Amino acid sequence: MGxxxxxxxxxxxILLMLLYSYxxxxxxxxxxxxxxxxxxxxxxxxxxxxxxxxxxxLYFQTGNLFYIYFYLPQLLYFLLYPxxxxxxxxxxNEVLLNNQCLFLALxxxxxxxxxxxxxxxxxxxxxxxxxxxxxxxxxxxxxxxFQKFRYIFAGIGIVSLLLVLVLGxxxxxxxxxxxxxxxxxxxxxxxxLSFVFSIAGILSEEHGKEGVIHSACVAxxxxxxxxxxxxxxxxxxxxxxxxxxxxxxxxxxxxxxxxGLVSALAGIVSYGLFSHVRTRVYAFIxxxxxxxxxxxxxxxxxxxxxxxxxxxxxxxxxxxxKIPIVENDFIFSALSEEMxxxxxxxxxxxxxxxxxxxxxxxxxxxxxxxxxxxxGLSVIYVIQVILTIGGAxxxxxxxxxxxxxxxxxxxxxxxxFIVFALFQSLFIIQxxxxxxxxxxxxxxxxxxxxxxxEEDA
Amino acid sequence: MRRxxxxxKKSRKGKEKNPENKINxxxxxxxxxxxxxxxxxxxxxxxxxxxxxxxxxxxxxxGIVYLFALIFFAMIVYxxxxxxxxxxDKMASPYNARIDYLAQKTVRGEIQTADGMVIAKTVTKxxxxxxxxxxxxxxxxxxxxxxxxxxxxxxxLGNYYLTNSGIxxxxxxxxxxxxxxxxxxxxxxxxxxxxxxxxYSLLDGxxxxxxxxxxxxxxxxxxxxxxxFDPNQLQENxxxxxxxxxxxxxxxxxxxxxxxxxxxxxxLLMALEYIREHPTDWQDFSFKCKGExxxxxxxxNVVHCYNGEVHGTVNLESAIAQSCNSAFAFxxxxxxxxxxxxxxxDFYYNKDLSIGLPSKAGQxxxxxxxxxxxxxxxxxxxxxxxxxxxxxxxMVSAIANHGTLIYPTILSEVKSKEGTAVHHxxxxxxxxxMSSSESDALKQFMRSxxxxxxxxxLKTKAYQVCGKTGSAQVKEGGKLKTxxxxxxxxxxxxxxLAVSVLVEDGDTGGKTAAPLARELFDLYLK
Numbered sequence: 001m002g003x004x005x006x007x008x009x010x011x012x013x014i015l016l017m018l019l020y021s022y023x024x025x026x027x028x029x030x031x032x033x034x035x036x037x038x039x040x041x042x043x044x045x046x047x048x049x050x051x052x053x054x055x056x057x058l059y060f061q062t063g064n065l066f067y068i069y070f071y072l073p074q075l076l077y078f079l080l081y082p083x084x085x086x087x088x089x090x091x092x093n094e095v096l097l098n099n100q101c102l103f104l105a106l107x108x109x110x111x112x113x114x115x116x117x118x119x120x121x122x123x124x125x126x127x128x129x130x131x132x133x134x135x136x137x138x139x140x141x142x143x144x145x146f147q148k149f150r151y152i153f154a155g156i157g158i159v160s161l162l163l164v165l166v167l168g169x170x171x172x173x174x175x176x177x178x179x180x181x182x183x184x185x186x187x188x189x190x191x192x193l194s195f196v197f198s199i200a201g202i203l204s205e206e207h208g209k210e211g212v213i214h215s216a217c218v219a220x221x222x223x224x225x226x227x228x229x230x231x232x233x234x235x236x237x238x239x240x241x242x243x244x245x246x247x248x249x250x251x252x253x254x255x256x257x258x259x260g261l262v263s264a265l266a267g268i269v270s271y272g273l274f275s276h277v278r279t280r281v282y283a284f285i286x287x288x289x290x291x292x293x294x295x296x297x298x299x300x301x302x303x304x305x306x307x308x309x310x311x312x313x314x315x316x317x318x319x320x321x322k323i324p325i326v327e328n329d330f331i332f333s334a335l336s337e338e339m340x341x342x343x344x345x346x347x348x349x350x351x352x353x354x355x356x357x358x359x360x361x362x363x364x365x366x367x368x369x370x371x372x373x374x375x376g377l378s379v380i381y382v383i384q385v386i387l388t389i390g391g392a393x394x395x396x397x398x399x400x401x402x403x404x405x406x407x408x409x410x411x412x413x414x415x416x417f418i419v420f421a422l423f424q425s426l427f428i429i430q431x432x433x434x435x436x437x438x439x440x441x442x443x444x445x446x447x448x449x450x451x452x453x454e455e456d457a
Numbered sequence: 458m459r460r461x462x463x464x465x466k467k468s469r470k471g472k473e474k475n476p477e478n479k480i481n482x483x484x485x486x487x488x489x490x491x492x493x494x495x496x497x498x499x500x501x502x503x504x505x506x507x508x509x510x511x512x513x514x515x516x517x518x519x520g521i522v523y524l525f526a527l528i529f530f531a532m533i534v535y536x537x538x539x540x541x542x543x544x545x546d547k548m549a550s551p552y553n554a555r556i557d558y559l560a561q562k563t564v565r566g567e568i569q570t571a572d573g574m575v576i577a578k579t580v581t582k583x584x585x586x587x588x589x590x591x592x593x594x595x596x597x598x599x600x601x602x603x604x605x606x607x608x609x610x611x612x613x614l615g616n617y618y619l620t621n622s623g624i625x626x627x628x629x630x631x632x633x634x635x636x637x638x639x640x641x642x643x644x645x646x647x648x649x650x651x652x653x654x655x656x657y658s659l660l661d662g663x664x665x666x667x668x669x670x671x672x673x674x675x676x677x678x679x680x681x682x683x684x685x686f687d688p689n690q691l692q693e694n695x696x697x698x699x700x701x702x703x704x705x706x707x708x709x710x711x712x713x714x715x716x717x718x719x720x721x722x723x724x725l726l727m728a729l730e731y732i733r734e735h736p737t738d739w740q741d742f743s744f745k746c747k748g749e750x751x752x753x754x755x756x757x758n759v760v761h762c763y764n765g766e767v768h769g770t771v772n773l774e775s776a777i778a779q780s781c782n783s784a785f786a787f788x789x790x791x792x793x794x795x796x797x798x799x800x801x802x803d804f805y806y807n808k809d810l811s812i813g814l815p816s817k818a819g820q821x822x823x824x825x826x827x828x829x830x831x832x833x834x835x836x837x838x839x840x841x842x843x844x845x846x847x848x849x850x851x852m853v854s855a856i857a858n859h860g861t862l863i864y865p866t867i868l869s870e871v872k873s874k875e876g877t878a879v880h881h882x883x884x885x886x887x888x889x890x891m892s893s894s895e896s897d898a899l900k901q902f903m904r905s906x907x908x909x910x911x912x913x914x915l916k917t918k919a920y921q922v923c924g925k926t927g928s929a930q931v932k933e934g935g936k937l938k939t940x941x942x943x944x945x946x947x948x949x950x951x952x953x954l955a956v957s958v959l960v961e962d963g964d965t966g967g968k969t970a971a972p973l974a975r976e977l978f979d980l981y982l983k
Contacts, residue, residue, distance in 0.1 A: 248517045291552045303553040306544030352529045363515045
């Protein structure tokens with residue numbers, strides 16, 4: 001009977017995810033404030049149901065009370081957190097927060113299934129991050145003029161990366177993290193943010209060639225240090241987002257094409273220089289030829305996805321733990337294996353919808369600086385998703401970047417929280433401005449009426 | 458709009474609410490109005506400029522959104538394509554631990570011959586325990602393999618299909634409710650039951666291998682290896698089968714894993730190379746055989762024809778028909794070895810010829826720098842050259858099929874327990890190994906072997922056989938043994954069956970191996 005319930009739950013989960021994705025895309029065009037309230041209510045209920053069913057399955061499959069104990073605080077979080085946002089910032093973007101909660105829920109479900117200890121740690125960090133980012137909209141509102149600090153941001157980024165280069169520990173062929181006070185701290189996750197702010201500041205404040213040259217220097221410095229750390233994934237992310245920011249800031253298609261050319265060249269050069277790049281490319285081209293060696297990770301990931309098929313094997317019915325580092329880069333494969341390919345596709349679509357929402361918020365910002373910030377952060381987000389999911393399905397060579405909110409990793413989680421909170425800030429501030437405009441329009445309409453009454457009098 | 462700060466807001470609101478200022482306000486408002494209009498016109502100009510830039514940026518951002526949406530859709534399409542089309546073949550790999558894990562939920566499927574004989578099945582006893590039975594017994598043991606002490610043979614190759622259940626999903630659902638296992642799919646091989654049984658019985662009491670295939674499709678019709686073992690008693694006999702004292706190699710599939718000097722069967726490749734090196738005048742090849750060939754540069758190097766037989770003047774065709782060692786030792790010493798090596802490697806020497814069963818690659822190590830003695834020996838298929846029976850079969854199969862080898866396959870299709878089609882294995886790859894005029898020439902040579910040469914045992918009015926015998930000498934334990942070969946196909950026009958017979962420690966190919974081939978052709982072609 002346990003298996004029956006599991007199969008039943010699997011079908012329900014697939015339907016819920018389909019409904020969620022459909023809801024998101026159907027309402028993408030609906031005017032902001034009105035439609036979003038209704039939509040987010042529906043999405044929210046779907047999320048809670050999905051979360052509940054999955055944990056029920058986890059419990060019934062193992063009989064382990066841990067899953068009940070772990071479920072309750074999560075439920076509390078999902079019920080309370082949106083209310084806190086609503087109280088503090090009534091103009092927040094409910095749909096964006098829903099998506100964030102969905103990612104968190106799926107992440108916790110999978111991590112709880114894979115490794116209980118890591119799931120707990122991830123949850124704790126998420127709690128801390130959730131509280132921390134509540135102040136971000138306030139800070140953004142208060143300071144507003146971040147362009148002033150553009151070189152400070154650049155400086156912070158470069159110094160942090162230098163610290164990693166000098167003090168960092170080597171993981172999987174690259175220096176990516178520094179151990180501080182017992183915590184492993186992946187600097188590149190945070191440097192992503194300072195980098196975007198810095199470049200956006202430079203390009204919006206300094207017009208013409210001057211801006212291009214200064215921003216190019218900053219980008220190059222970041223890039224070189226990252227390459228020296230052999231963290232090529234992050235270098236790629238920063239470089240591509242710089243190219244797109246340059247393209248939009250200066251309205252020149254040339255930059256985009258030149259950027260593409262340079263990244264192709266960089267790819268070839270890095271292939272020649274770095275052995276672990278060569279390994280990844282071999283593994284990408286034909287992993288089946290060396291299933292025990294270079295191709296091991298990617299073939300295990302493909303086995304998981306392929307055996308799971310579209311409907312999945314069901315939670316605790318597969319062997320996701322056979323994939324090396326499954327909790328990090330390959331959590332998508334675990335999702336696809338047990339919850340099904342359909343759920344995985346829905347996840348991809350939900351990430352796409354997040355990206356579209358982020359870009360829409362960028363479009364609505366009138367300040368050039370914030371437009372670029374929105375653009376930069378969106379591009380980094382979307383490329384990260386493409387690299388991590390694509391790497392797991394052999395669409396692109398694997399690059400060791402994480403899936404935001406779902407992959408296990410404190411720094412990645414915190415930085416994702418910050419990014420989403422920044423977008424909330426933009427949305428909230430825009431909402432407040434719109435309201436002020438509406439009030440002013442209403443007031444001046446009143447005034448004109450009063451005046452015409454007086455004139456008549 | 459530029460954001461007002463809170464102070465401006467307060468003062469503006471304060472002014473508007475005071476009623477006594479109304480008249481002054483009106484006058485102020487009029488001048489203000491005119492000034493405002495002017496300001497607005499100025500702002501409008503710079504605003505339109507800004508607005509234009511903003512609109513351009515928004516358009517670019519929209520473009521970027523489309524770009525990434527496109528990439529996402531490509532990724533989703535790739536994902537679906539993988540699951541729908543690629544997954545099946547790849548999932549069958551032994552590196553996929555999930556298969557055995559999932560296998561616990563199904564009753565392992567049957568393996569059948571092409572004509573429906575069941576050669577492996579799982580029987581569930583009353584107490585629920587399952588056991589695997591092999592009705593084909595020792596005759597089918599090597600191709601079928603086993604699945605208890607590790608997995609080999611088709612049991613391993615087809616593991617994924619045997620543990621999958623392709624029955625009606627509704628039925629699967631019912632089974633799940635009633636906690637019954639789903640029945641695994643049936644794997645149909647290309648083996649011909651009667652041919653396989655005959656092949657094995659022909660090897661009775663001897664060591665060797667018989668492999669048969671259909672040249673036009675690459676389907677393996679029989680694969681027998683002796684000595685064999687009883688797969689139904691594998692657990693019981695395991696220790697004695699693998700013990701060091703057992704030198705019979707029962708568990709070795711000699712068809713794919715046995716390496717033997719090809720002997721005179723290699724002369725076919727020597728002839729082919731000669732034709733390629735003398736494209737216009739190979740028909741004029743003429744050699745005076747005196748029963749032995751002496752290396753002009755070193756009289757110590759001598760190769761004798763079998764029993765010292767003198768063949769007189771031979772051309773290429775009669776040299777093959779009579780299997781004249783002298784002629785081919787001569788050719789061996791004169792041929793371009795680099796080209797010969799590359800030809801040999803086309804025919805899977807030094808290369809993997811795997812059909813999913815454990816196999817060993819043939820060996821051709823002759824180089825241009827090798828001593829003349831070795832070249833002479835290699836010319837008659839001795840020296841250091843080694844090949845497997847399957848490899849030799851592929852050689853004649855290519856000749857039979859106008860020069861194109863259809864890569865051998867042993868799996869035909871997969872059906873669910875209910876009989877619905879689940880998967881069809883595609884025909885093997887087509888590999889052109891020689892031109893059809895070259896294959897015609899070789900066919901003609903091989904026909905002469907039967908009509909005028911060493912394989913007279915295969916002369917019959919019922920059908921026309923083309924073949925080549927071989928008697929390869931091996932030194933084993935200080936004694937000289939002869940491995941008897943016969944490779945060939947029939948009928949000559951439109952060949953239906955190609956065979957490769959190897960008997961260890963026999964007489965000549967013509968005396969030991971050819972008669973066995975005769976029985977195979979008699980059965981299959983009648």
